[in-house]
Amino acid sequence: MSNRKGVILTITLIFIVILAIISGVVIVLMTNQARLAEYQIKRIKVYYTAEAAMTYVLQGFRTGSFPVATGSRWNATTTPSIPIINGFETTVTLGAATGPNNTRPLNVTVDY
Numbered sequence: 486m487s488n489r490k491g492v493i494l495t496i497t498l499i500f501i502v503i504l505a506i507i508s509g510v511v512i513v514l515m516t517n518q519a520r521l522a523e524y525q526i527k528r529i530k531v532y533y534t535a536e537a538a539m540t541y542v543l544q545g546f547r548t549g550s551f552p553v554a555t556g557s558r559w560n561a562t563t564t565p566s567i568p569i570i571n572g573f574e575t576t577v578t579l580g581a582a583t584g585p586n587n588t589r590p591l592n593v594t595v596d597y
Contacts, residue, residue: 527597530571535593538567538575542591573597 544550567575573595580590 531573531595531597534571534573534575535595537570538577538595539591539593541567541570542577 567577569575576594576596578592578594580592582589584590
Protein backbone atom coordinates (compact mmCIF):
# COMPACT_ATOMS: atom_id res chain seq x y z
CA MET A 486 0.00 0.00 0.00
CA SER A 487 2.79 2.48 0.83
CA ASN A 488 4.40 1.72 -2.54
CA ARG A 489 1.23 2.97 -4.30
CA LYS A 490 1.32 6.19 -2.24
CA GLY A 491 4.89 6.82 -3.42
CA VAL A 492 3.93 6.28 -7.06
CA ILE A 493 0.92 8.60 -6.76
CA LEU A 494 3.08 11.24 -5.03
CA THR A 495 5.70 11.01 -7.79
CA ILE A 496 3.07 11.30 -10.54
CA THR A 497 1.49 14.26 -8.76
CA LEU A 498 4.83 16.04 -8.38
CA ILE A 499 5.69 15.45 -12.07
CA PHE A 500 2.25 16.77 -13.04
CA ILE A 501 2.74 19.91 -10.91
CA VAL A 502 6.21 20.53 -12.40
CA ILE A 503 4.86 20.16 -15.95
CA LEU A 504 1.97 22.49 -15.11
CA ALA A 505 4.42 25.06 -13.67
CA ILE A 506 6.59 24.90 -16.82
CA ILE A 507 3.56 25.34 -19.09
CA SER A 508 2.36 28.26 -16.95
CA GLY A 509 5.79 29.93 -17.20
CA VAL A 510 5.85 29.54 -20.98
CA VAL A 511 2.34 30.99 -21.27
CA ILE A 512 3.28 33.99 -19.13
CA VAL A 513 6.39 34.67 -21.26
CA LEU A 514 4.36 34.43 -24.47
CA MET A 515 1.65 36.75 -23.12
CA THR A 516 4.24 39.29 -21.99
CA ASN A 517 5.89 39.28 -25.42
CA GLN A 518 2.53 39.70 -27.15
CA ALA A 519 1.68 42.62 -24.85
CA ARG A 520 4.99 44.30 -25.72
CA LEU A 521 4.41 43.80 -29.43
CA ALA A 522 0.89 45.21 -29.18
CA GLU A 523 2.17 48.23 -27.25
CA TYR A 524 4.87 48.83 -29.87
CA GLN A 525 2.34 48.59 -32.70
CA ILE A 526 0.00 51.01 -30.95
CA LYS A 527 2.86 53.46 -30.49
CA ARG A 528 3.84 53.19 -34.17
CA ILE A 529 0.24 53.83 -35.22
CA LYS A 530 0.06 56.87 -32.93
CA VAL A 531 3.33 58.19 -34.36
CA TYR A 532 2.06 57.69 -37.92
CA TYR A 533 -1.14 59.63 -37.24
CA THR A 534 0.81 62.27 -35.35
CA ALA A 535 2.99 62.80 -38.43
CA GLU A 536 -0.13 63.00 -40.59
CA ALA A 537 -1.67 65.55 -38.21
CA ALA A 538 1.50 67.67 -38.19
CA MET A 539 1.66 67.62 -41.97
CA THR A 540 -2.00 68.60 -42.23
CA TYR A 541 -1.46 71.35 -39.65
CA VAL A 542 1.43 72.81 -41.65
CA LEU A 543 -0.35 72.53 -44.99
CA GLN A 544 -3.40 74.25 -43.54
CA GLY A 545 -1.13 76.98 -42.17
CA PHE A 546 0.33 77.45 -45.65
CA ARG A 547 -3.14 77.55 -47.22
CA THR A 548 -4.47 80.13 -44.77
CA GLY A 549 -1.25 82.14 -44.62
CA SER A 550 -0.86 81.76 -40.86
CA PHE A 551 2.80 80.72 -41.25
CA PRO A 552 5.11 83.60 -42.21
CA VAL A 553 7.19 81.46 -44.55
CA ALA A 554 5.66 82.58 -47.82
CA THR A 555 7.56 84.95 -50.07
CA GLY A 556 5.55 85.57 -53.18
CA SER A 557 4.47 82.19 -54.46
CA ARG A 558 7.42 80.25 -52.99
CA TRP A 559 8.05 78.91 -49.51
CA ASN A 560 11.24 79.66 -47.65
CA ALA A 561 12.97 76.31 -47.15
CA THR A 562 15.07 77.52 -44.22
CA THR A 563 12.10 78.34 -42.00
CA THR A 564 10.68 75.58 -39.84
CA PRO A 565 7.09 76.18 -38.72
CA SER A 566 6.36 75.81 -35.03
CA ILE A 567 4.24 72.71 -34.47
CA PRO A 568 2.35 72.12 -31.23
CA ILE A 569 2.88 68.85 -29.36
CA ILE A 570 0.43 66.34 -30.82
CA ASN A 571 -0.51 63.11 -28.98
CA GLY A 572 2.38 63.74 -26.60
CA PHE A 573 5.00 63.59 -29.39
CA GLU A 574 7.22 66.39 -30.63
CA THR A 575 7.23 66.82 -34.37
CA THR A 576 9.54 68.64 -36.74
CA VAL A 577 8.44 69.67 -40.21
CA THR A 578 11.02 70.81 -42.75
CA LEU A 579 10.68 71.98 -46.33
CA GLY A 580 13.09 70.60 -48.88
CA ALA A 581 14.61 72.29 -51.89
CA ALA A 582 12.42 73.14 -54.88
CA THR A 583 13.31 70.12 -56.99
CA GLY A 584 9.87 68.84 -57.94
CA PRO A 585 7.67 69.71 -60.87
CA ASN A 586 6.64 73.39 -60.98
CA ASN A 587 9.16 74.16 -58.19
CA THR A 588 7.28 72.04 -55.64
CA ARG A 589 9.09 71.19 -52.42
CA PRO A 590 8.97 68.02 -50.33
CA LEU A 591 7.52 68.32 -46.87
CA ASN A 592 9.43 66.14 -44.37
CA VAL A 593 7.86 65.28 -41.02
CA THR A 594 9.94 63.82 -38.18
CA VAL A 595 8.37 62.54 -34.96
CA ASP A 596 10.54 61.94 -31.88
CA TYR A 597 9.31 58.91 -29.92
